[in-house]
Amino acid sequence: MIKVAVLGYGTVGSGVVEVLQDNRELIAGRLGEDIEVKYILDLRDFPGDKNESLVVHDVKTIMDDPEVDIVCETMGGVGAAYEFTKSALTAGKSVCTSNKELVEKHGAELLKLASENGCNYQFEASVGGGIPIIRVINTSLAPERIDSIKGILNGTTNYILTKMADEGADYASVLKQAQDLGYAERNPEADVEGHDAGRKIAILASLMTGKDVAYDDIYIEGITAVEPVDFKFADRLGRRIKLIARADRNDDVAITAFVAPHMIPKDHPLGGVNDVFNAVLVTGNMLGDAMFYGKGAGKLATASAVVSDVIDLGRAKLAGISLPCVWSEDKAVLRAHDEKKESFFVRTASVDADKLASVIPGATKVADADGQTGYVVDDISEKELNGAIERSGVCVRKIRLA
Amino acid sequence: MIKVAVLGYGTVGSGVVEVLQDNRELIAGRLGEDIEVKYILDLRDFPGDKNESLVVHDVKTIMDDPEVDIVCETMGGVGAAYEFTKSALTAGKSVCTSNKELVEKHGAELLKLASENGCNYQFEASVGGGIPIIRVINTSLAPERIDSIKGILNGTTNYILTKMADEGADYASVLKQAQDLGYAERNPEADVEGHDAGRKIAILASLMTGKDVAYDDIYIEGITAVEPVDFKFADRLGRRIKLIARADRNDDVAITAFVAPHMIPKDHPLGGVNDVFNAVLVTGNMLGDAMFYGKGAGKLATASAVVSDVIDLGRAKLAGISLPCVWSEDKAVLRAHDEKKESFFVRTASVDADKLASVIPGATKVADADGQTGYVVDDISEKELNGAIERSGVCVRKIRLA
Numbered sequence: 001m002i003k004v005a006v007l008g009y010g011t012v013g014s015g016v017v018e019v020l021q022d023n024r025e026l027i028a029g030r031l032g033e034d035i036e037v038k039y040i041l042d043l044r045d046f047p048g049d050k051n052e053s054l055v056v057h058d059v060k061t062i063m064d065d066p067e068v069d070i071v072c073e074t075m076g077g078v079g080a081a082y083e084f085t086k087s088a089l090t091a092g093k094s095v096c097t098s099n100k101e102l103v104e105k106h107g108a109e110l111l112k113l114a115s116e117n118g119c120n121y122q123f124e125a126s127v128g129g130g131i132p133i134i135r136v137i138n139t140s141l142a143p144e145r146i147d148s149i150k151g152i153l154n155g156t157t158n159y160i161l162t163k164m165a166d167e168g169a170d171y172a173s174v175l176k177q178a179q180d181l182g183y184a185e186r187n188p189e190a191d192v193e194g195h196d197a198g199r200k201i202a203i204l205a206s207l208m209t210g211k212d213v214a215y216d217d218i219y220i221e222g223i224t225a226v227e228p229v230d231f232k233f234a235d236r237l238g239r240r241i242k243l244i245a246r247a248d249r250n251d252d253v254a255i256t257a258f259v260a261p262h263m264i265p266k267d268h269p270l271g272g273v274n275d276v277f278n279a280v281l282v283t284g285n286m287l288g289d290a291m292f293y294g295k296g297a298g299k300l301a302t303a304s305a306v307v308s309d310v311i312d313l314g315r316a317k318l319a320g321i322s323l324p325c326v327w328s329e330d331k332a333v334l335r336a337h338d339e340k341k342e343s344f345f346v347r348t349a350s351v352d353a354d355k356l357a358s359v360i361p362g363a364t365k366v367a368d369a370d371g372q373t374g375y376v377v378d379d380i381s382e383k384e385l386n387g388a389i390e391r392s393g394v395c396v397r398k399i400r401l402a
Numbered sequence: 403m404i405k406v407a408v409l410g411y412g413t414v415g416s417g418v419v420e421v422l423q424d425n426r427e428l429i430a431g432r433l434g435e436d437i438e439v440k441y442i443l444d445l446r447d448f449p450g451d452k453n454e455s456l457v458v459h460d461v462k463t464i465m466d467d468p469e470v471d472i473v474c475e476t477m478g479g480v481g482a483a484y485e486f487t488k489s490a491l492t493a494g495k496s497v498c499t500s501n502k503e504l505v506e507k508h509g510a511e512l513l514k515l516a517s518e519n520g521c522n523y524q525f526e527a528s529v530g531g532g533i534p535i536i537r538v539i540n541t542s543l544a545p546e547r548i549d550s551i552k553g554i555l556n557g558t559t560n561y562i563l564t565k566m567a568d569e570g571a572d573y574a575s576v577l578k579q580a581q582d583l584g585y586a587e588r589n590p591e592a593d594v595e596g597h598d599a600g601r602k603i604a605i606l607a608s609l610m611t612g613k614d615v616a617y618d619d620i621y622i623e624g625i626t627a628v629e630p631v632d633f634k635f636a637d638r639l640g641r642r643i644k645l646i647a648r649a650d651r652n653d654d655v656a657i658t659a660f661v662a663p664h665m666i667p668k669d670h671p672l673g674g675v676n677d678v679f680n681a682v683l684v685t686g687n688m689l690g691d692a693m694f695y696g697k698g699a700g701k702l703a704t705a706s707a708v709v710s711d712v713i714d715l716g717r718a719k720l721a722g723i724s725l726p727c728v729w730s731e732d733k734a735v736l737r738a739h740d741e742k743k744e745s746f747f748v749r750t751a752s753v754d755a756d757k758l759a760s761v762i763p764g765a766t767k768v769a770d771a772d773g774q775t776g777y778v779v780d781d782i783s784e785k786e787l788n789g790a791i792e793r794s795g796v797c798v799r800k801i802r803l804a
Contacts, residue, residue, distance in 0.1 A: 019545050019688050029612070030544045030728055124542070130689045132542030139541070140526070140534030142432045143421050143709035210431065269695060272674035286421050286706040287532045290696035293671055294689070304688040307545035319723040326432055 002031070002314040005039040005062040007084055008075035009046065009055065012098045012125070015303025016072050017051055020310065027307070031314050038068060041084075063087050070313045072306055073097040078105055089113045089121060094317060096309035098125035098302055104199040108212045108329040120316050120323045122309035127200040128153060130301025131294040132308065133280045137207045138324045144284030146208045149247045150402065153200040155276035155296040156184045156191035157223050157243045161261075162274040165231045165240060171224060183276055193222035194243060194259040201245035204280070205257045207325070208247055211332035219258040219337040226261055230399060233347060233374040236367045237401075239263040240271050244402060250335050258337035262402040263345055338382035343401040346385070347374040352394035359392040360385070376401065404433070404716040407441040407464040409486055410477035411448065411457065414500045414527070417705025418474050419453055422712065429709070433716050440470060443486075465489050472715045474708055475499040480507055491515045491523060496719060498711035500527035500704050506601040510614045510731040522718050522725045524711035529602040530555060532703030533696040534710065535682045539609045540726045546686030548610045551649045552804065555602040557678035557698040558586045558593035559625050559645045563663075564676040567633045567642060573626060585678055595624035596645060596661040603647035606682070607659045609727070610649055613734035621660040621739040628663055632801060635749060635776040638769045639803075641665040642673050646804060652737050660739035664804040665747055740784035745803040748787070749776040754796035761794040762787070778803065 004020065006013050017037050020027065028034040039062050040054045049055075062068055063084075071088040073095055075081045081102050088095050089110065097103060103110075103126040114121040124134045128151070137146070152158050156178060163174045175192070178184035190196050198220040205213035223243050234241050244262040249255050264271050269291045273279040278296025283289050295301040316323050346363070348356045353373035357363050363375035377385060382400075389396045406422065408415050419439050422429070430436045441464050442456045451457075464470055465486075473490040475497055477483045483504050490497050491512065499505060505512075505528040516523040526536045530553070539548070554560050558580060565576045577594070580586035592598050600622040607615035625645050636643050646664040651657050666673050671693045675681040680698025685691050697703040718725050748765070750758045755775035759765050765777035779787060784800075791798045 023545055023547060023688065026547055027545055030726065130692060132538050132692070135542050136534050136538065138432075139714060140537050140707075140710045142713045143425055143429055143706045145425060145428055267674070267676070269674070272669070272671070274669070284706065286425065286702040286709075288697050288700070288703055290533060290694070292692070292694055294692035298690070300688040301690055304545045304686065305542075307688075308542045311544045312541060315723075315726065319721060321717075321721040321723060324432065324717065 002033055002035045002069050002317065003038040003067045004035060004070045004072060004310060005041065005068045006037060006072045006074060007041045008073070009040045009042040009044070010074065011299045012302050012306065013040070013072070013074035015299040016074060016306045019300065019303045019307045027311060031311050033314060033318060035310065035314060059084055059087070063091055068093055069317050070310055071095045072310060073099055074306065075099065076101070078102050082106060085110055086113060089117050089119055092117050092119050094119040094121070094313040096122040096306055096313060098306050100126040100199045100203065104202045104215050107203065107206060108327050111325060111327055112329065115322060120313055122313060122323065124309050125302045125305035127203050128278050128280055128292070128294070129296040129298060130305055131278055131280060131292045131296065132305065133204070133292050134207065135308070136292065137204070141282060141284055141287070142324065144287055146282060146284050147249045148283040149201070149204050149208055149280060150270060151201060151204065151245045151280040152242055152270055152273050152278050153197040153245045153280070153296065154191055154243060155278055156188065157197070158273065158278070159183045159276045160192070161223060161226070161241050161243065164226070164228065168228055168231065170228050171226060192224055194220040197243060197245040197259045201247055201257055201259060205247035205255060205332065206327050209255060209332040210326040211328055211330045213257055213332045213334065217334050221260040223261055225397070229347070229370045229372055230397070232369040233345060233366060234263045237263060237345070238266050240266055241399065242270060244270070250340070254333040254335045256335045256337055256340055260400055262400045264402045338386070341379050341381050343376065343378045344380065344385055344398050345374060345376055345401055346396050346398045347372045348394050348396045355394050356392045356396060359388045404435055404437045404471050404719065405440040405469045406437060406472045406474060406712060407443065407470045408439060408474045408476060409443045410475070411442045411444040411446070412476065413701045414704050414708065415442070415474070415476035417701040418476060418708045421702065421705045421709045429713060433713050435716060435720060437712065437716060461486055461489070465493055470495055471719050472712055473497045474712060475501055476708065477501065478503070480504050484508060487512060488515060491519050491521055494519050494521050496521040496523070496715040498524040498708055498715060500708050502528040502601045502605065506604045506617050509605065509608060510729050513727055513729055514731065517724060522715055524715060524725060526711050527704045527707035529605050530680050530682055530694070531696070531698040531700060532707055533680055533682060533694050533698065534707065535606070535694050536609065537710070538694065539606070543684060543686055543689070544726065546689055548684060548686055549651045550685040551603070551606050551610055551682060552672060553603060553606065553647045553682040554644055554672055554675050554680050555599040555647045555682070555698065556593055556645060557680055558590065559599070560675065560680070561585045561678045562594070563625060563628070563643050563645065566628070566630065570630055570633065572630050573628060594626055596622040599645060599647040599661045603649055603659055603661060607649035607657060607734065608729050611657060611734040612728040613730055613732045615659055615734045615736065619736050623662040625663055627799070631749070631772045631774055632799070634771040635747060635768060636665045639665060639747065640668050642668055643801065644672060646672070652742070656735040656737045658737045658739055658742055662802055664802045666804045740788070743781050743783050745778065745780045746782065746787055746800050747776060747778055747803055748798050748800045749774045750796050750798045757796050758794045758798060761790045
């Protein structure tokens, strides 16, 4: 019998308990051992809840109980969650989490701490919710030198961009609609400014390189500046606008990682990923492209990912093994996002179009729309492009092409 | 040091050697142990090949060498491949394979034999080429009761259907084009009649149920009867025609498994899977939908999947553990494919349309095209529908909707 404690009985935590209890028999059949939720840590009481009797308020009860094999940290944040995770690992209890912020900040350190204490730290649910991407990178893609990861990693922004494209509506009104539907937070900054996607690509880039990629070192651009006219141009180009989180290998040493809106072809695998769905496209040196698609959030999808870790941790505990994950504390080498040659869409007021075209000689005119003229510029770094735009003296909006 | 023997130096076998050698250093970094190809079994010699010295002609050399930990069976067929796999497992050597025919026929038995001999049998490459679906089902989806698997599991037929849709061409001319490009065999029967997809869905259905699902018990319909006019109707319905291999849970006991062309909505995740690409859409009771997309075939993509197994087998060997896979020799309960109520597209010559509509009262007219009239019929089993068509006495073509 494997005994589990769940830290935090919120959305994800209660989902984890639900998955473990509702699918208990089939999970036991697959693991070859029963899994029981012994404790739920929460500051609140839950009178009437069927798991009321499992709720404890003092984390010490869990840490001091040698019967607890696995701790699911579904609290979020980097304060108590960090302390409790360290306590559990130090006590030889394996930990799994859905907490992307903690994983991004302390992943390498916590993996090392687990290894030193003969237990494991797992975080499938921290990226892509129910999409099994972390374990896939650590196992299925272990033969590969991963050359690129491109992800639609945030459901809120993908919903907003999908609606703006389909309805021709502006950002503010679609955001309000998303908030009313519960797809966006009242304070949407973490999503719409790209921070959430940035944390997730930092985690994936760390696994891609085996070294530490910090969120703070990643260039991040959100979707708040995307306007209805951009979707008109995208349509003319046979493209959709998506917030793409990217990590690209430059050479044997360095990678580039950033988050920014991109215009991607409609028939690109990521081009059909709409609404709140997420997807991750991985390019390996042997495999070529593989894409993983599903619900990036949601109570039970995320909980299912946490429970897949619980099962792996249970198996590892029974066999006394460590689970595969290479992520050292050494810093990965990051190149600036604006130095690599790429392709861009740029637009400016049609009256200024000649001025712009004169400073960017390679610019190819796409179309006019709503008093704006759009161009495609190939094989230019963002730095060079910004320099040219500055010299032009006109007001320009740009979106990357991918 | 883990030592590997590769059986068969054909397309996949030589790809396995290439992946293991070219990515040797990074694989060793992830496994924590070097992997070396010690033998290549083939009847032929390979003068001038850089691995010429590794080639042996007698399988006994491999089976008798206690240094060989892992055998990669990339021969194909169910004759020698079956015998050699049994010999290796009996000798305690773990085996991985890309051989879907052997896995479909003897998977449960070989898993049992491996378990009895303290080693493992793995077959990631047998379904979906480079798409990591087998390991995902066995690990990431272990918390789930899988309710449905829908796959585009054959690249040749997907290429043909994509071209027929895009070019309005007929089956025979597109098949010829596919053959000229090397996407279809000279004898295309295994692909175009759905047998290849049938073997693959039999394997996935076995993993879904944990019991044995035999290819022979699966209803299989290929793509040879799909005509250009069907694509016109599909387009009117906002759909694409895809050869879908399905396994659906009916209840706690039984599943339905079959292969047949389906009209699926263009914005369905499988609707955007074109050309030779494959994809598998899995629906779990907690997770909802997750889709896995990539190259279903190809030397290096398939080889990468074999090597992901080699790495897992190496890890398992070092730790002395068995890898998770539930697939018993008990027969799964299969319900007939034609008893479940579904939706269908049917068409007949427009002159016969009234006769058809009169025997299928629920039929909704879609459109006329090329002298044919098309209908959608909802909530009817194929058996009932066939009965009605027979009573109508007219010639009818039907394609499932999904």
